[in-house]
Amino acid sequence: MSQIQQNALAQLLGLSADEAGAKEPETTLNLNLPLAPEPAETLPQFADYAIVGNSAAGIAAAEAIRKQDTEGTILMLSKEPYLAYGKPLISYLIEGKTDDAHLAYRDASFYERANITCAFGPECEVVALDADQHVLALANGVRVQYGKCLLAVGSTPFVPRSIKNWRNRENIHTFECLDDALAAWQDTVAATERAHAEGRKSRVIVVGGGLTGLKAAEALSHIADEAFVLTHGPRIMSKILDAQGSEQLIELLAERGVTVVTNTSVDEFLGEEGPCHEAKLTEGSTINFDVAIAAVGVRPAMGLAEQAGAEIGKGVVVDETLATTLADVYAAGDMTQVVNAFDGSKRPLALWTNAVRQGAIAGAQMAETPNAPVYGPDYAENIVDFFDISVMTCGVVNPPEGEGFQTIAYQGKDSYAMFVTKDDVLMGYVLVNHPERAGIYNALIAHHVNISELDPDMLGRAPRNLDFDAETRWNRLHESYPTALDRKGFAREVAALDAREEA
Numbered sequence: 391m392s393q394i395q396q397n398a399l400a401q402l403l404g405l406s407a408d409e410a411g412a413k414e415p416e417t418t419l420n421l422n423l424p425l426a427p428e429p430a431e432t433l434p435q436f437a438d439y440a441i442v443g444n445s446a447a448g449i450a451a452a453e454a455i456r457k458q459d460t461e462g463t464i465l466m467l468s469k470e471p472y473l474a475y476g477k478p479l480i481s482y483l484i485e486g487k488t489d490d491a492h493l494a495y496r497d498a499s500f501y502e503r504a505n506i507t508c509a510f511g512p513e514c515e516v517v518a519l520d521a522d523q524h525v526l527a528l529a530n531g532v533r534v535q536y537g538k539c540l541l542a543v544g545s546t547p548f549v550p551r552s553i554k555n556w557r558n559r560e561n562i563h564t565f566e567c568l569d570d571a572l573a574a575w576q577d578t579v580a581a582t583e584r585a586h587a588e589g590r591k592s593r594v595i596v597v598g599g600g601l602t603g604l605k606a607a608e609a610l611s612h613i614a615d616e617a618f619v620l621t622h623g624p625r626i627m628s629k630i631l632d633a634q635g636s637e638q639l640i641e642l643l644a645e646r647g648v649t650v651v652t653n654t655s656v657d658e659f660l661g662e663e664g665p666c667h668e669a670k671l672t673e674g675s676t677i678n679f680d681v682a683i684a685a686v687g688v689r690p691a692m693g694l695a696e697q698a699g700a701e702i703g704k705g706v707v708v709d710e711t712l713a714t715t716l717a718d719v720y721a722a723g724d725m726t727q728v729v730n731a732f733d734g735s736k737r738p739l740a741l742w743t744n745a746v747r748q749g750a751i752a753g754a755q756m757a758e759t760p761n762a763p764v765y766g767p768d769y770a771e772n773i774v775d776f777f778d779i780s781v782m783t784c785g786v787v788n789p790p791e792g793e794g795f796q797t798i799a800y801q802g803k804d805s806y807a808m809f810v811t812k813d814d815v816l817m818g819y820v821l822v823n824h825p826e827r828a829g830i831y832n833a834l835i836a837h838h839v840n841i842s843e844l845d846p847d848m849l850g851r852a853p854r855n856l857d858f859d860a861e862t863r864w865n866r867l868h869e870s871y872p873t874a875l876d877r878k879g880f881a882r883e884v885a886a887l888d889a890r891e892e893a
């Protein structure tokens with residue numbers, strides 16, 4: 391065990407509970423949450439398009455449908471009572487890094503302008519899908535018939551069975567939606583006030599060192615005196631960081647008040663019901679805490695599709711039009727299975743940008759838009775900030791041994807960059823506090839540029855456009871420019887006009 395790991399564990403097992411708390415947490419959140427209008431008393435019995443899910447994928451689909459079909463009826467259903475909000479921002483909201491105005495992804499007028507009938511709230515949860523009859527059953531007993539249906543229901547938190555007694559405990563929260571974040575915030579504020587009245591520090595533990603767990607820990611560290619992240623493996627964000635990148639991030643988080651304890655998880659939350667303040671760790675010791683967050687992972691929400699008979703893999707199976715194997719049923723976002731562009735493996739790609747892209751394609755396909763885009767093999771591109779630390783990762787970051795991959799790493803004082811190449815093509819990177827020119831690396835990966843033609847030192851410093859020959863610059867990096875631009879980037883018409891004037 392490294393020194394950092396030993397110190398983190400010693401701190402977790404330490405006697406800090408005897409010391410008085412030092413923080414004075416903000417105990418109010420000025421919220422005016424984007425509540426949805428009450429669902430109409432009578433919902434339509436039929437909708438041309440039924441969209442289940444009011445988030446990244448669902449909204450993108452509705453917008454794409456409206457671009458093509460201005461007449462067809464759209465019914466959007468969500469089990470949450472809010473207007474669409476930016477899920478990646480829920481931790482920033484409770485931390486005070488953003489506010490409710492920025493949290494809103496679309497305002498109330500959006501639904502009206504797009505002529506979308508909303509049915510939002512727990513009573514509008516879709517509890518069954520009958521694909522043969524084209525019918526959705528809602529929690530309130532209403533049945534709605536549809537022409538085409540999009541499932542865009544996201545992910546659900548997953549806690550392995552090996553962690554015992556976490557369910558239905560008042561102070562153990564998941565961190566998957568706005569209500570989860572608000573409940574965790576409220577509980578941590580109350581627990582911190584209680585701890586201080588008792589003359590001790592308050593402590594939050596987060597079980598799970600993935601993106602969600604780290605974001606929750608950052609947010610709650612602003613309220614609780616101590617914030618620990620427990621992760622059963624040796625790394626945090628293990629799917630998108632390599633070992634050294636993870637170590638660098640752990641150090642930077644520790645300097646900002648979040649202590650990560652690796653190779654350690656909770657074996658059992660003690661007691662069986664009611665609040666829980668003690669947990670037995672996998673390495674045998676028992677620790678105290680005030681609030682716990684269960685953020686071990688998420689799974690695609692496949693229940694509805696599975697029960698209706700759709701083909702299921704690591705997510706709901708879709709084709710390039712985002713159609714499921716059920717007639718007239720499409721799926722988009724976190725719940726789908728995506729083919730990895732690098733190794734052909736199939737798994738969900740639980741990222742906001744991917745949900746938006748898939749939703750837009752599904753919507754265009756559902757509305758039978760001429761030349762509608764299709765979805766192909768894909769890969770992850772992550773951009774995330776913890777405190778003031780920027781983390782960017784893309785493509786292959788933990789290459790398998792013996793398959794010809796090479797890695798090159800640059801360690802700075804507070805920064806780290808690592809690149810993975812194969813056959814002189816950049817396949818992936820990890821950038822911690824090293825955001826310069828990430829767009830260029832992305833272009834190199836997307837266009838399979840042969841980097842042996844470039845300055846050999848290019849990965850060691852931020853690459854510049856001039857590292858590429860003129861042809862590559864034009865053909866590969868500027869491909870997205872409209873074709874009406876000339877090589878200097880001027881509109882051809884303007885250039886022609888100038889030429890006439892000069893003549």
Ligand SMILES: Cc1cc2nc3c(=O)[nH]c(=O)nc-3n(C[C@H](O)[C@H](O)[C@H](O)COP(=O)(O)OP(=O)(O)OC[C@H]3O[C@@H](n4cnc5c(N)ncnc54)[C@H](O)[C@@H]3O)c2cc1C
Binds near residue numbers: 542723742
């Ligand atoms: C704390 C946190 C931080 C994150 N940070 C980032 C980040 O920094 N970058 C990033 O790219 N991604 C991030 N993500 C992931 C990102 O939020 C998801 O990839 C994205 O929200 C997926 O969009 P979606 O539309 O597929 O599903 P979701 O956003 O999960 O939306 C699902 C919708 O379906 C509704 N619903 C579910 N079941 C039913 C039902 N049975 N009936 C009716 N409605 C239902 C829900 O109410 C919701 O409206 C984060 C996620 C979390 C939880």
